[in-house]
Amino acid sequence: MAQKGDLLLQMKGVQKRFGGAIALRGTDLSIRAGEIHALLGENGAGKSTMLKILAGVHVNDGGIISLGDKTFITGSPEAAIAQGIAVIYQEPSLFLDLTLAENVFIGRQPMKGVAIDWAQAQVEAARLFAELGVPLDPKRQARGLSIADQQVVEIAKALSMNANIILMDEPTAALSASEVERLMTVMKSLKAANKAVIFVSHRLDEVFMISDYITVMRDGATVSENPVSETDLQKVIKEMVGRELTELFPKTENKIGGVALEINNLTNPAYFHNISFTVRHGEIVALAGLVGSGRSEVARAIFGIDKYTTGSVKVNGKDLAKGSPVAAMAEKIALVPEDRRQQGLFMIAGVNRNISMESFDRIKGKLFLNFKKERALTEIWREKLSIKYEAQSNPVESLSGGNQQKTVLAKWLATNPDILIVDEPTRGIDVGTKAEVHKLINAAAGEGKAVLMISSELPEVLGMADRIIVMREGHKVAELSRTEATQEKVIAAATTGSKGA
């Protein structure tokens, strides 16, 4: 049994690359028994990669990882489990068809002779749940459990494996306030049992409430590692952001016209509450906030993919029918979705087919589709967006991420929308292409289109937007104009903003 303060895990100069992309360029981390250690950083800083290396899902390319005085054996989830490391992923990975007792003991069920001793498993699971202060019924199915309860099952699983080091990837992201409180109690009891808890979180208020140590990562490297008493919120935010805003975002001053899109008290109790804002012609409004704060859900509700229970959406002063993407498109709204592979593109269809997909009326002849017109249309957008492909008929699958993103944009810009909603327009594409996408969005605004941009990248939000709306846990917590917005203000609102604002 480890004593409090014993060094359990040490990472030195750990590196990892995926193909050409460098995910970790030299990460250090020291974890002691009986401490709660927060891992902070912007999206893409390398936190998840680091957790996955410790979980045995990825193998590091360089650097040293040691557990106590032994070297960590990488490369398989089984090995990681055997070495006392348990990982609780952002999406709990339970078996929903199985009972809770079985989920706790899967692969390690207690045996009586040649048969699994289910009674024993249930008693043990019940004991673990009680220890964690959450008396779940071990005989019930995991299906239908809230995320919070699923996490409790995962933690019980970790305890049953005798794990010393428990990693949690954004455990509070999907929890309500009371659930977070309960999780914190559980974390404290783990700490009291001299386990080490490493957790990733974007909610800085919680981080400062519970952790003993804070490690900040940026661009795949460790920036700082401090006991919580030697750092503060401002310092941490500065370390996370790290860089000054560069001229990556060629903001042009556009003529701002009348209100194009007006959202009034939009509510869907499962995801967002009383959201109101407007977007004017020629204006770029950014919807900022953490992943899971309800931004994409608002966009989907506006476009009619999801329904909302109360509130209204007005386009140029007219009410828009709810729950109908067809009606939204008729009012010249376009939504470029977050997940281009799943929702934005037909991956095995050609570039031309994808770009013309929503513009059939413009490429149809008298009876049949006119493929000459399709070719011309594709060519126009290839030139405007400088999409790179060998032939128009190449499947979108074969294009790079950046060119795929441009293809989705082309598809929707080709419909000549009045209102353009873009969800994470630059996720997973390189810096050069990012700038091009930004230029395109600016140009769209310059033509008088109203643009609503959802983005988790702060520099992008600050560089592009005329106004910034910050959401947190389904509520609008701040609305900042371009002049008053700073990185610190947006992060503070997204992580600690109160719902009354």
Added chain:
Amino acid sequence: MNFLSRLKPSGREGSLGLILIVTIGITGIINPRFLTGDGTRDLFTSTAVVALLAIGMAPIIIMRHIDLSVASTVGLTAWFIADLSAKHPEFTWVQCFIIGPIIGMIVGILNGLLVAGLRLPSLVVTLGTLYIVRGAVYVISNSVDYNAQEMPPSLLSLGQKVFFGIMPFTFLLVIFAMLVTAWFMKYRKAGRDCYAIGSNPHAAVLVGIKVFRRTFLAYVFSGAMAGLAGVFYLMRFAQVDSTAFYGQELAVVAAAVIGGVTIAGGSGTTVGATIGALLVQTIQGGLAAIGVDAFWKSAINGLLLIVAIFADRTLARKSENALLEQRITERA
């Protein structure tokens, strides 16, 4: 919480059993012969092959895969054993019961290597082996048929053997296979792994389950059961040609699904699969008893399947909605 407890495996088999008893009762009222010893024996005899195949396929469906090659494997084994018996008059039922499962396992190994080893989609792989194995029967058989006189008398008499007046030997073996498999699936780690793999394949890897080994062995098991089912086929019909059991694979899938083995993986039992096979057969018998034309047989089968899937989805959706609402009220 009431509907949740009904979703539990034990509840599912219980209600299926109840439906089966009611169906048998109704059929018996229409045609009293159905409830006699002879009627019950006929039901068991005619269900044995499909039930055995459904038991073999249950673990595969539970793992979110499928095995469409079983009917062809039955045809191959039945023809092969008849052919060997014709050439070796000294053969008794013992050789048949050994050779059958071995031939089936060879097909199972092929399926297992392709699905688990190369990670090809099982629907396509076993559709391929369905045609390959059936094609092999056509080629090898060269249009030769076999009848009762070429088969081992001890095998045929075993096929006629009935216990307690209602329980044929073949169905007794089906019950044995059902119980052993059900025990294995419930009380052995390997069995539980099947449920885990079907429930969440991604998470199964993360908790260190040996997905390749489990998938491979499930196909070998299904193959072995299909081989044994080939022997059962001979025992029941005492004749075989190259088209034996042609096109019956979907009847097996239907029996399993009606028996509550969900096609989406993760749940179901061999007891359910067996009851499903009996239920299909009873309804067929009942319809024949009230004079419904045999042409309606497959249409009614299809209807039954859709009703089963519909009931399944409705239950699942109901519980999902209820849980979502519960969570919203908790948050508010």
